[in-house]
Amino acid sequence: DTEVTQTPKHLVMGMTNKKSLKCEQHMGHRAMYWYKQKAKKPPELMFVYSYEKLSINESVPSRFSPECPNSSLLNLHLHALQPEDSALYLCASSQVLREDQPQHFGDGTRLSIL
Amino acid sequence: TQLLEQSPQFLSIQEGENLTVYCNSSSVFSSLQWYRQEPGEGPVLLVTVVTGGEVKKLKRLTFQFGDARKDSSLHITAAQPGDTGLYLCATHPEAGGSYIPTFGRGTSLIVHP
Numbered sequence: 001d002t003e004v005t006q007t008p009k010h011l012v013m014g015m016t017n018k019k020s021l022k023c024e025q026h027m028g029h030r031a032m033y034w035y036k037q038k039a040k041k042p043p044e045l046m047f048v049y050s051y052e053k054l055s056i057n058e059s060v061p062s063r064f065s066p067e068c069p070n071s072s073l074l075n076l077h078l079h080a081l082q083p084e085d086s087a088l089y090l091c092a093s094s095q096v097l098r099e100d101q102p103q104h105f106g107d108g109t110r111l112s113i114l
Numbered sequence: 115t116q117l118l119e120q121s122p123q124f125l126s127i128q129e130g131e132n133l134t135v136y137c138n139s140s141s142v143f144s145s146l147q148w149y150r151q152e153p154g155e156g157p158v159l160l161v162t163v164v165t166g167g168e169v170k171k172l173k174r175l176t177f178q179f180g181d182a183r184k185d186s187s188l189h190i191t192a193a194q195p196g197d198t199g200l201y202l203c204a205t206h207p208e209a210g211g212s213y214i215p216t217f218g219r220g221t222s223l224i225v226h227p
Contacts, residue, residue, distance in 0.1 A: 042202055042217035055212055090156050099206040099213050100145040100164060105156030
């Protein structure tokens with residue numbers, strides 16, 4: 001069992017759909033992350049929130065829209081995705097955004113774009 | 115250019131063999147993490163190394179941080195099928211006043227019974 005919970009576990013959507021991925025942690029962590037991961041590749045950083053403010057956006061297309069409603073929740077809103085966006089989307093958290101802080105990952109949402 | 119050069123990229127071995135995975139960089143880090151990711155799951159932290167020359171053991175896994183804090187290695191003794199997974203080294207270098215989580219390319223390990 002992981003301490004970072006992601007829902008849904010699987011999502012299939014068409015290119016015109018709008019959906020959201022959700023992530024929740026109750027460890028009191030103040031840094032939260034979204035990653036995209038393709039098979040047998042390392043996670044690619046998308047966004048980082050620090051104290052509920054967007055700290056890092058790694059030039060992600062605007063069809064991905066992050067939101068951090070409070071210190072425990074992180075959402076990723078999806079709209080007009082492309083087939084190449086099919087991947088595992090991982091959420092992670094750490095105590096704070098600092099060099100020595102390890103991340104705690106959820107088990108991801110497996111996203112398929114039709 | 116990858117900040118963290120991880121090798122080998124793929125490794126397929128028989129149960130009982132030993133192996134070493136390397137994570138190298140030209141930069142100095144204050145700390146480095148190793149994660150293992152099993153199929154269908156997120157990465158799980160194995161260890162954080164912070165002191166140059168440090169050696170940490172986790173059962174059959176031995177982690178080393180280079181004296182200059184530019185490189186690290188993971189050695190597995192007598193590998194078992196349960197060790198199968200993607201091994202990732204990671205760090206958070208400072209960039210533009212923030213810390214950017216950065217991963218190596220990963221080592222995909224398969225241990226055959």
